[in-house]
Every structure is written in C-alpha cells, then in structure tokens.
Amino acid sequence: MKILITGGAGFIGSHVVDLLIENGHEVCILDNMSHGKIENINSKAFLYRFDIRDEKVIEIFKEEKPEVLIHNAAQISVPYSVEDPINDASVNIIGTLNILEAARKSGVKKIIYPASAAIFGNPEYLPIDEKHPLEMLCGYGVTKHTVEHYLKIYKNLYNIDYVCLRYSNVYGPRQDSSGEGGVVAIFCEKMLENESPFIYGDGEQIRDFVYVKDIARANIMAIESNSCGIYNISTNQKVRVNELFQLIGKALNRNIKPIYTNTREGDIRNSYMSYEKAKKHLGWKPEYNLIDGVIETINYYKKSMKK
Template identity: 40%
Template sequence: MRAVVTGGAGFIGSNLVDALLEEGHEVVAIDNLSTGRRSNLAGALARGARLVELDICDRQALLEAFEEARPEVVFHLAAQIDVRKSTADPAYDARVNVEGTINVLEAARATGARRVVNSSTGGAIYGEGQILPAPENHPVAPEAPYGQSKFAAEGYCELFRRLHGLSTISLRYGNVYGPRQDPLGEAGVIAIFCGRLVAGERPTVYGDGHQTRDYVYVGDVVEANLLAANCEATGAFNIGTGVETSVLELIKALAPHAHAPFEPEYAPPRLGEVRHIALDSSRAARELGWQARTTLAEGLEKTLSAVKAAA
C-alpha cells in the first residue's frame, strides 16, 4: 500500500509511519516541521520512508506532493492542536484545521486515493461531558475554537464522501500520550509531567486538579488508524478507554518514580478547557474491531522511559 501521513513528523504521525513501514507499506510523510521533528523520523527515513517538508495550507505544493506519491490511503494528522492558541487566534486555527483539511481532501480526490483517515478529537468536540463516557451522538458543544474547527473538518470529510464518493472516516481521540510527545510542549499533560519528573521539578496543575480526561496510549491509536484504513466504515468513531483519570491521579501514579518531592504547584484554570470527559468507544469495538489494550500504568512507564532516554 502507498500511504501519505500528513503531520508525519509529529508525535502520533511518526509512530504511525513506523507501524506502516513495519507492515511493508510505502510511506511519504508530509510535515512543515513547525511542531513535528525530523528526528522523530530518523529510523523511518533510514528504512525508506520519505519526508516532504510543506504546509498543508499551501494547496498547490500539497497537490504536487500527492501527485508524486499517488497514495492509496491518506492518514491526515497535520493540525493546530493547541487549545490556548486556538482561543487567542481562532482564524489561524481554522485556516490550518479547516482549510488545511479541505486541501488534503481535494488532493486525495484529485490523485485517486481510495481512503482518507482523518484524526479528530473527542473531548474538545463534545465540550463538557453531559453523558460519560460520551458516545458519538453526544451533543456537540466545543469550549474552544480548536474543537469547533476539528468538528468542521469532520463535516468536510463527510461532504467529500457524499459529493465525490471519497471514502472517509474520522477518529475522535481521547488524550493521546506516549513516546515522542514533547515534554516541553503545550499539549500533553503526561509528557509534560514526565519531563518535570525527570528534571526533578514539580508539576503545575491548572485549577484544582480534579478535572478528568480519557488518556489513550499512542500505540493503541496507531492500531485504530491501521484498522480504519482497511475497512469501509464511515463517519466519526471515538478512540479512547472510557475511563476518567484526574490530573491529581496522574501525579499520584508518577510520584513513586520521582527522586525529588513530586507535589503539585497550583495555577489558575485555563480558558476553554473542559472539566470532565471520557469516551465511549463501543462503536469502534463493533465496527473496527478496536479496543484500547494498554493500561495507564503500562503507558506511563513506557512514556517515562522514553523521556528519560531522550533527556
């Protein structure tokens, strides 16, 4: 199979590139390297993957890259994912997440791709969890422009399916974590906490720490992408564990691994962040044959080992 992975040098994207190569597929990663890292693809490039450095907002350059790659399947992970940045500059967020997705869909259609697997978000689309764990038909009530832009992107995936017959599916992730997530970045509290722990620093908690998320390991998310590529299912699918874990519970789980006191420092809550969310992934189990396999304890250990190795 010939595959294109947009955002392929990023955290999830690079893990997906590795898995595709492992299965013997031909892979082109597309990334503007604004948050992705060439180093994430070092092993993949040595094994024959290609990296094309461009921005998905550059429609012509994207089309030319697709014309050269001629992908059968497109995994669309390139995105603006920072909730705070989306609140500060919603127009930029929409340019990347909506217009960029349209460009990817257009390029996929123009070059004859058979399938587009779109990466979306569970918690940010549903907003505050009214039903927990939240099913796919949960009311859509984003608390930040990021969730709104990702929901709009899903709508365009469905539109291209109806209008052009392009086979699309959107995977709504929980809070993905694991190796290669940037411990110095703005997204990914587990990676940030692991970075603080390794540095002998205390974790910062925004609000009271009782806010909950559904933490899903990157290896399980990669498996969901591979399953989604090889089926005919369409629409939105939750990809999560169904389990709520609070920020303070994360700190408690990591504390035994610390060599210095790992007590939280508190800061004011952040605008646009939901209080409680977890995802009901029973549809993914039924139609994709997917379920989360990695426990939080296992995932934390793998993530912490990776952060230590990179330190």
C-alpha cells in the same frame, strides 16, 4: 499499499508511520516541520517538506498516487485558536480543503482523519459517545468538526471513503511537553528534573488517557476496515489528574509535591469517552493500561534527557 500521511513527523503521526512501515506499507510524509522533528521520521519513509496550504501539494499527490491519505497535520493549540482564529481556520479548514482536493484529483480511495474531543465541550453525560451533543468552546473545536462535515460531502460527491477518529487525551513517547495537552510529558520531565509541576485547579478533574501506540493501531484498523464514519478512540477509564501525578511519582520513585494553581479558563472539569462503536465496527480496543503506558513513556524521557 501506498499511504501519504500529513504531519507524519509529529508526536502521533510518527508513531502511525512506524506501525504502517512495520505492517509493510509504503509511506511518504508531508510535513512543514513546524512541530515535527527530524529524529521522529522513520528512515524508510520519504519526507516532503511542505505546508498543507501550499498549491504545489497537488503535484506531490499526483507523483506519489497514494491509495490512502492520513491527514494528521493541523494547528493544535486551543489558546492559539482563541488568539488568532483566522490563521487557525486557515490551517485547519483551508489547508485541509487543499489536501482533500489533492486527494480527490489524484485518486485517493480512503481518508483517515484524527478529530478531537474538543468538539463536545462540557459533557452532558458520561461516558461520551458518538451521539453526544456538540458544544464547541473554541475555534479549534469548530475547525476540527468542520472537516468532519467536509469528509461526509467528499464521500457523497466523490465516493471517497473516510474514517474520523476522535481521540481522547493521547500520551506517550515523543510528546512535546510545551503543549497544553501534554500533561503526562510535563509531569515526567519535571519530576525527572526533581522539579514540582503545576496542577491547575484541585487536581480532581477527570480525564481519559489513551496511549499513542493504541492510537497508531486504531489508524491501521481504520485503513483495513470497510467501515465509514466517526469513532471515539479512548479507554473509557476515569483518571483524576492527582492520581496520574501520584502514579508517575511512584514509577519514578520521586517524592515530589505538585504546585496547585488557578483553574485555566475554559478547562472542562470531567471527560471520558466510550469506545464501544470502534470496538464493534473496527475491532479496536485499547491494549495498554495506564501503568504500562506511563512506564514506557518514562523510559523514553529518561533516554532523551541523557542525550
């Protein structure tokens, strides 16, 4: 199957590309390389270096004629969406509409879209399921949810199937530690350098960490499924940030203490998500536990820091 993936040189996208190729699919990547890295790109995938807002995107779609679009490319920084909501919307809404129109005009049959847990805001109940009320706290959450509405419209008007995958906190090899969401990468890199990482607040906040290879599998299963709709991709496991820090320290055999600092404005205290709907309709469930995923991630950073 011919598949076009935007953002395929990035952290999550590159893992999806690898698994697609491993499963025998033909893959082309559309990425402006603002966050993507050349070393992430599978040698069997072809790269088009374009911004998703570029008017020439339609020519790429008409040339490649993909059956499936996986739309990973996005502006992903929550603080940036607060500082510059216009550009945030330009990329995540206008850029996405440019991609959706290219998909429609070139005969794409199905779209896989990674949504975000940022749309839920402070949870009213836990675990969060797909019926949980939405309360976006920033422009980033608004833009990600807006695309969910557009996908439903494109299904109703143009009969393009879609699957939205709402990810919890994704971690794993190739994650950029400079991003605000990459706490596992930050802890790994800092402790490998015998430095103390910051923990915002008291470290007792709860998160739901899902391994990137499980995320890649969810994309494959979404392509193969006849289901159409929105699904949480998560572990439904409660992990405190302090517990995560201790686990990584033990795996690295490092006796390092963190530096506690003020809670960041807008940070959600506790969040974890149910994946029961994805299990029922996609046949997906997480295969990696946190320990195994963290060990694989640590081994990656050990190798990359030696280069």
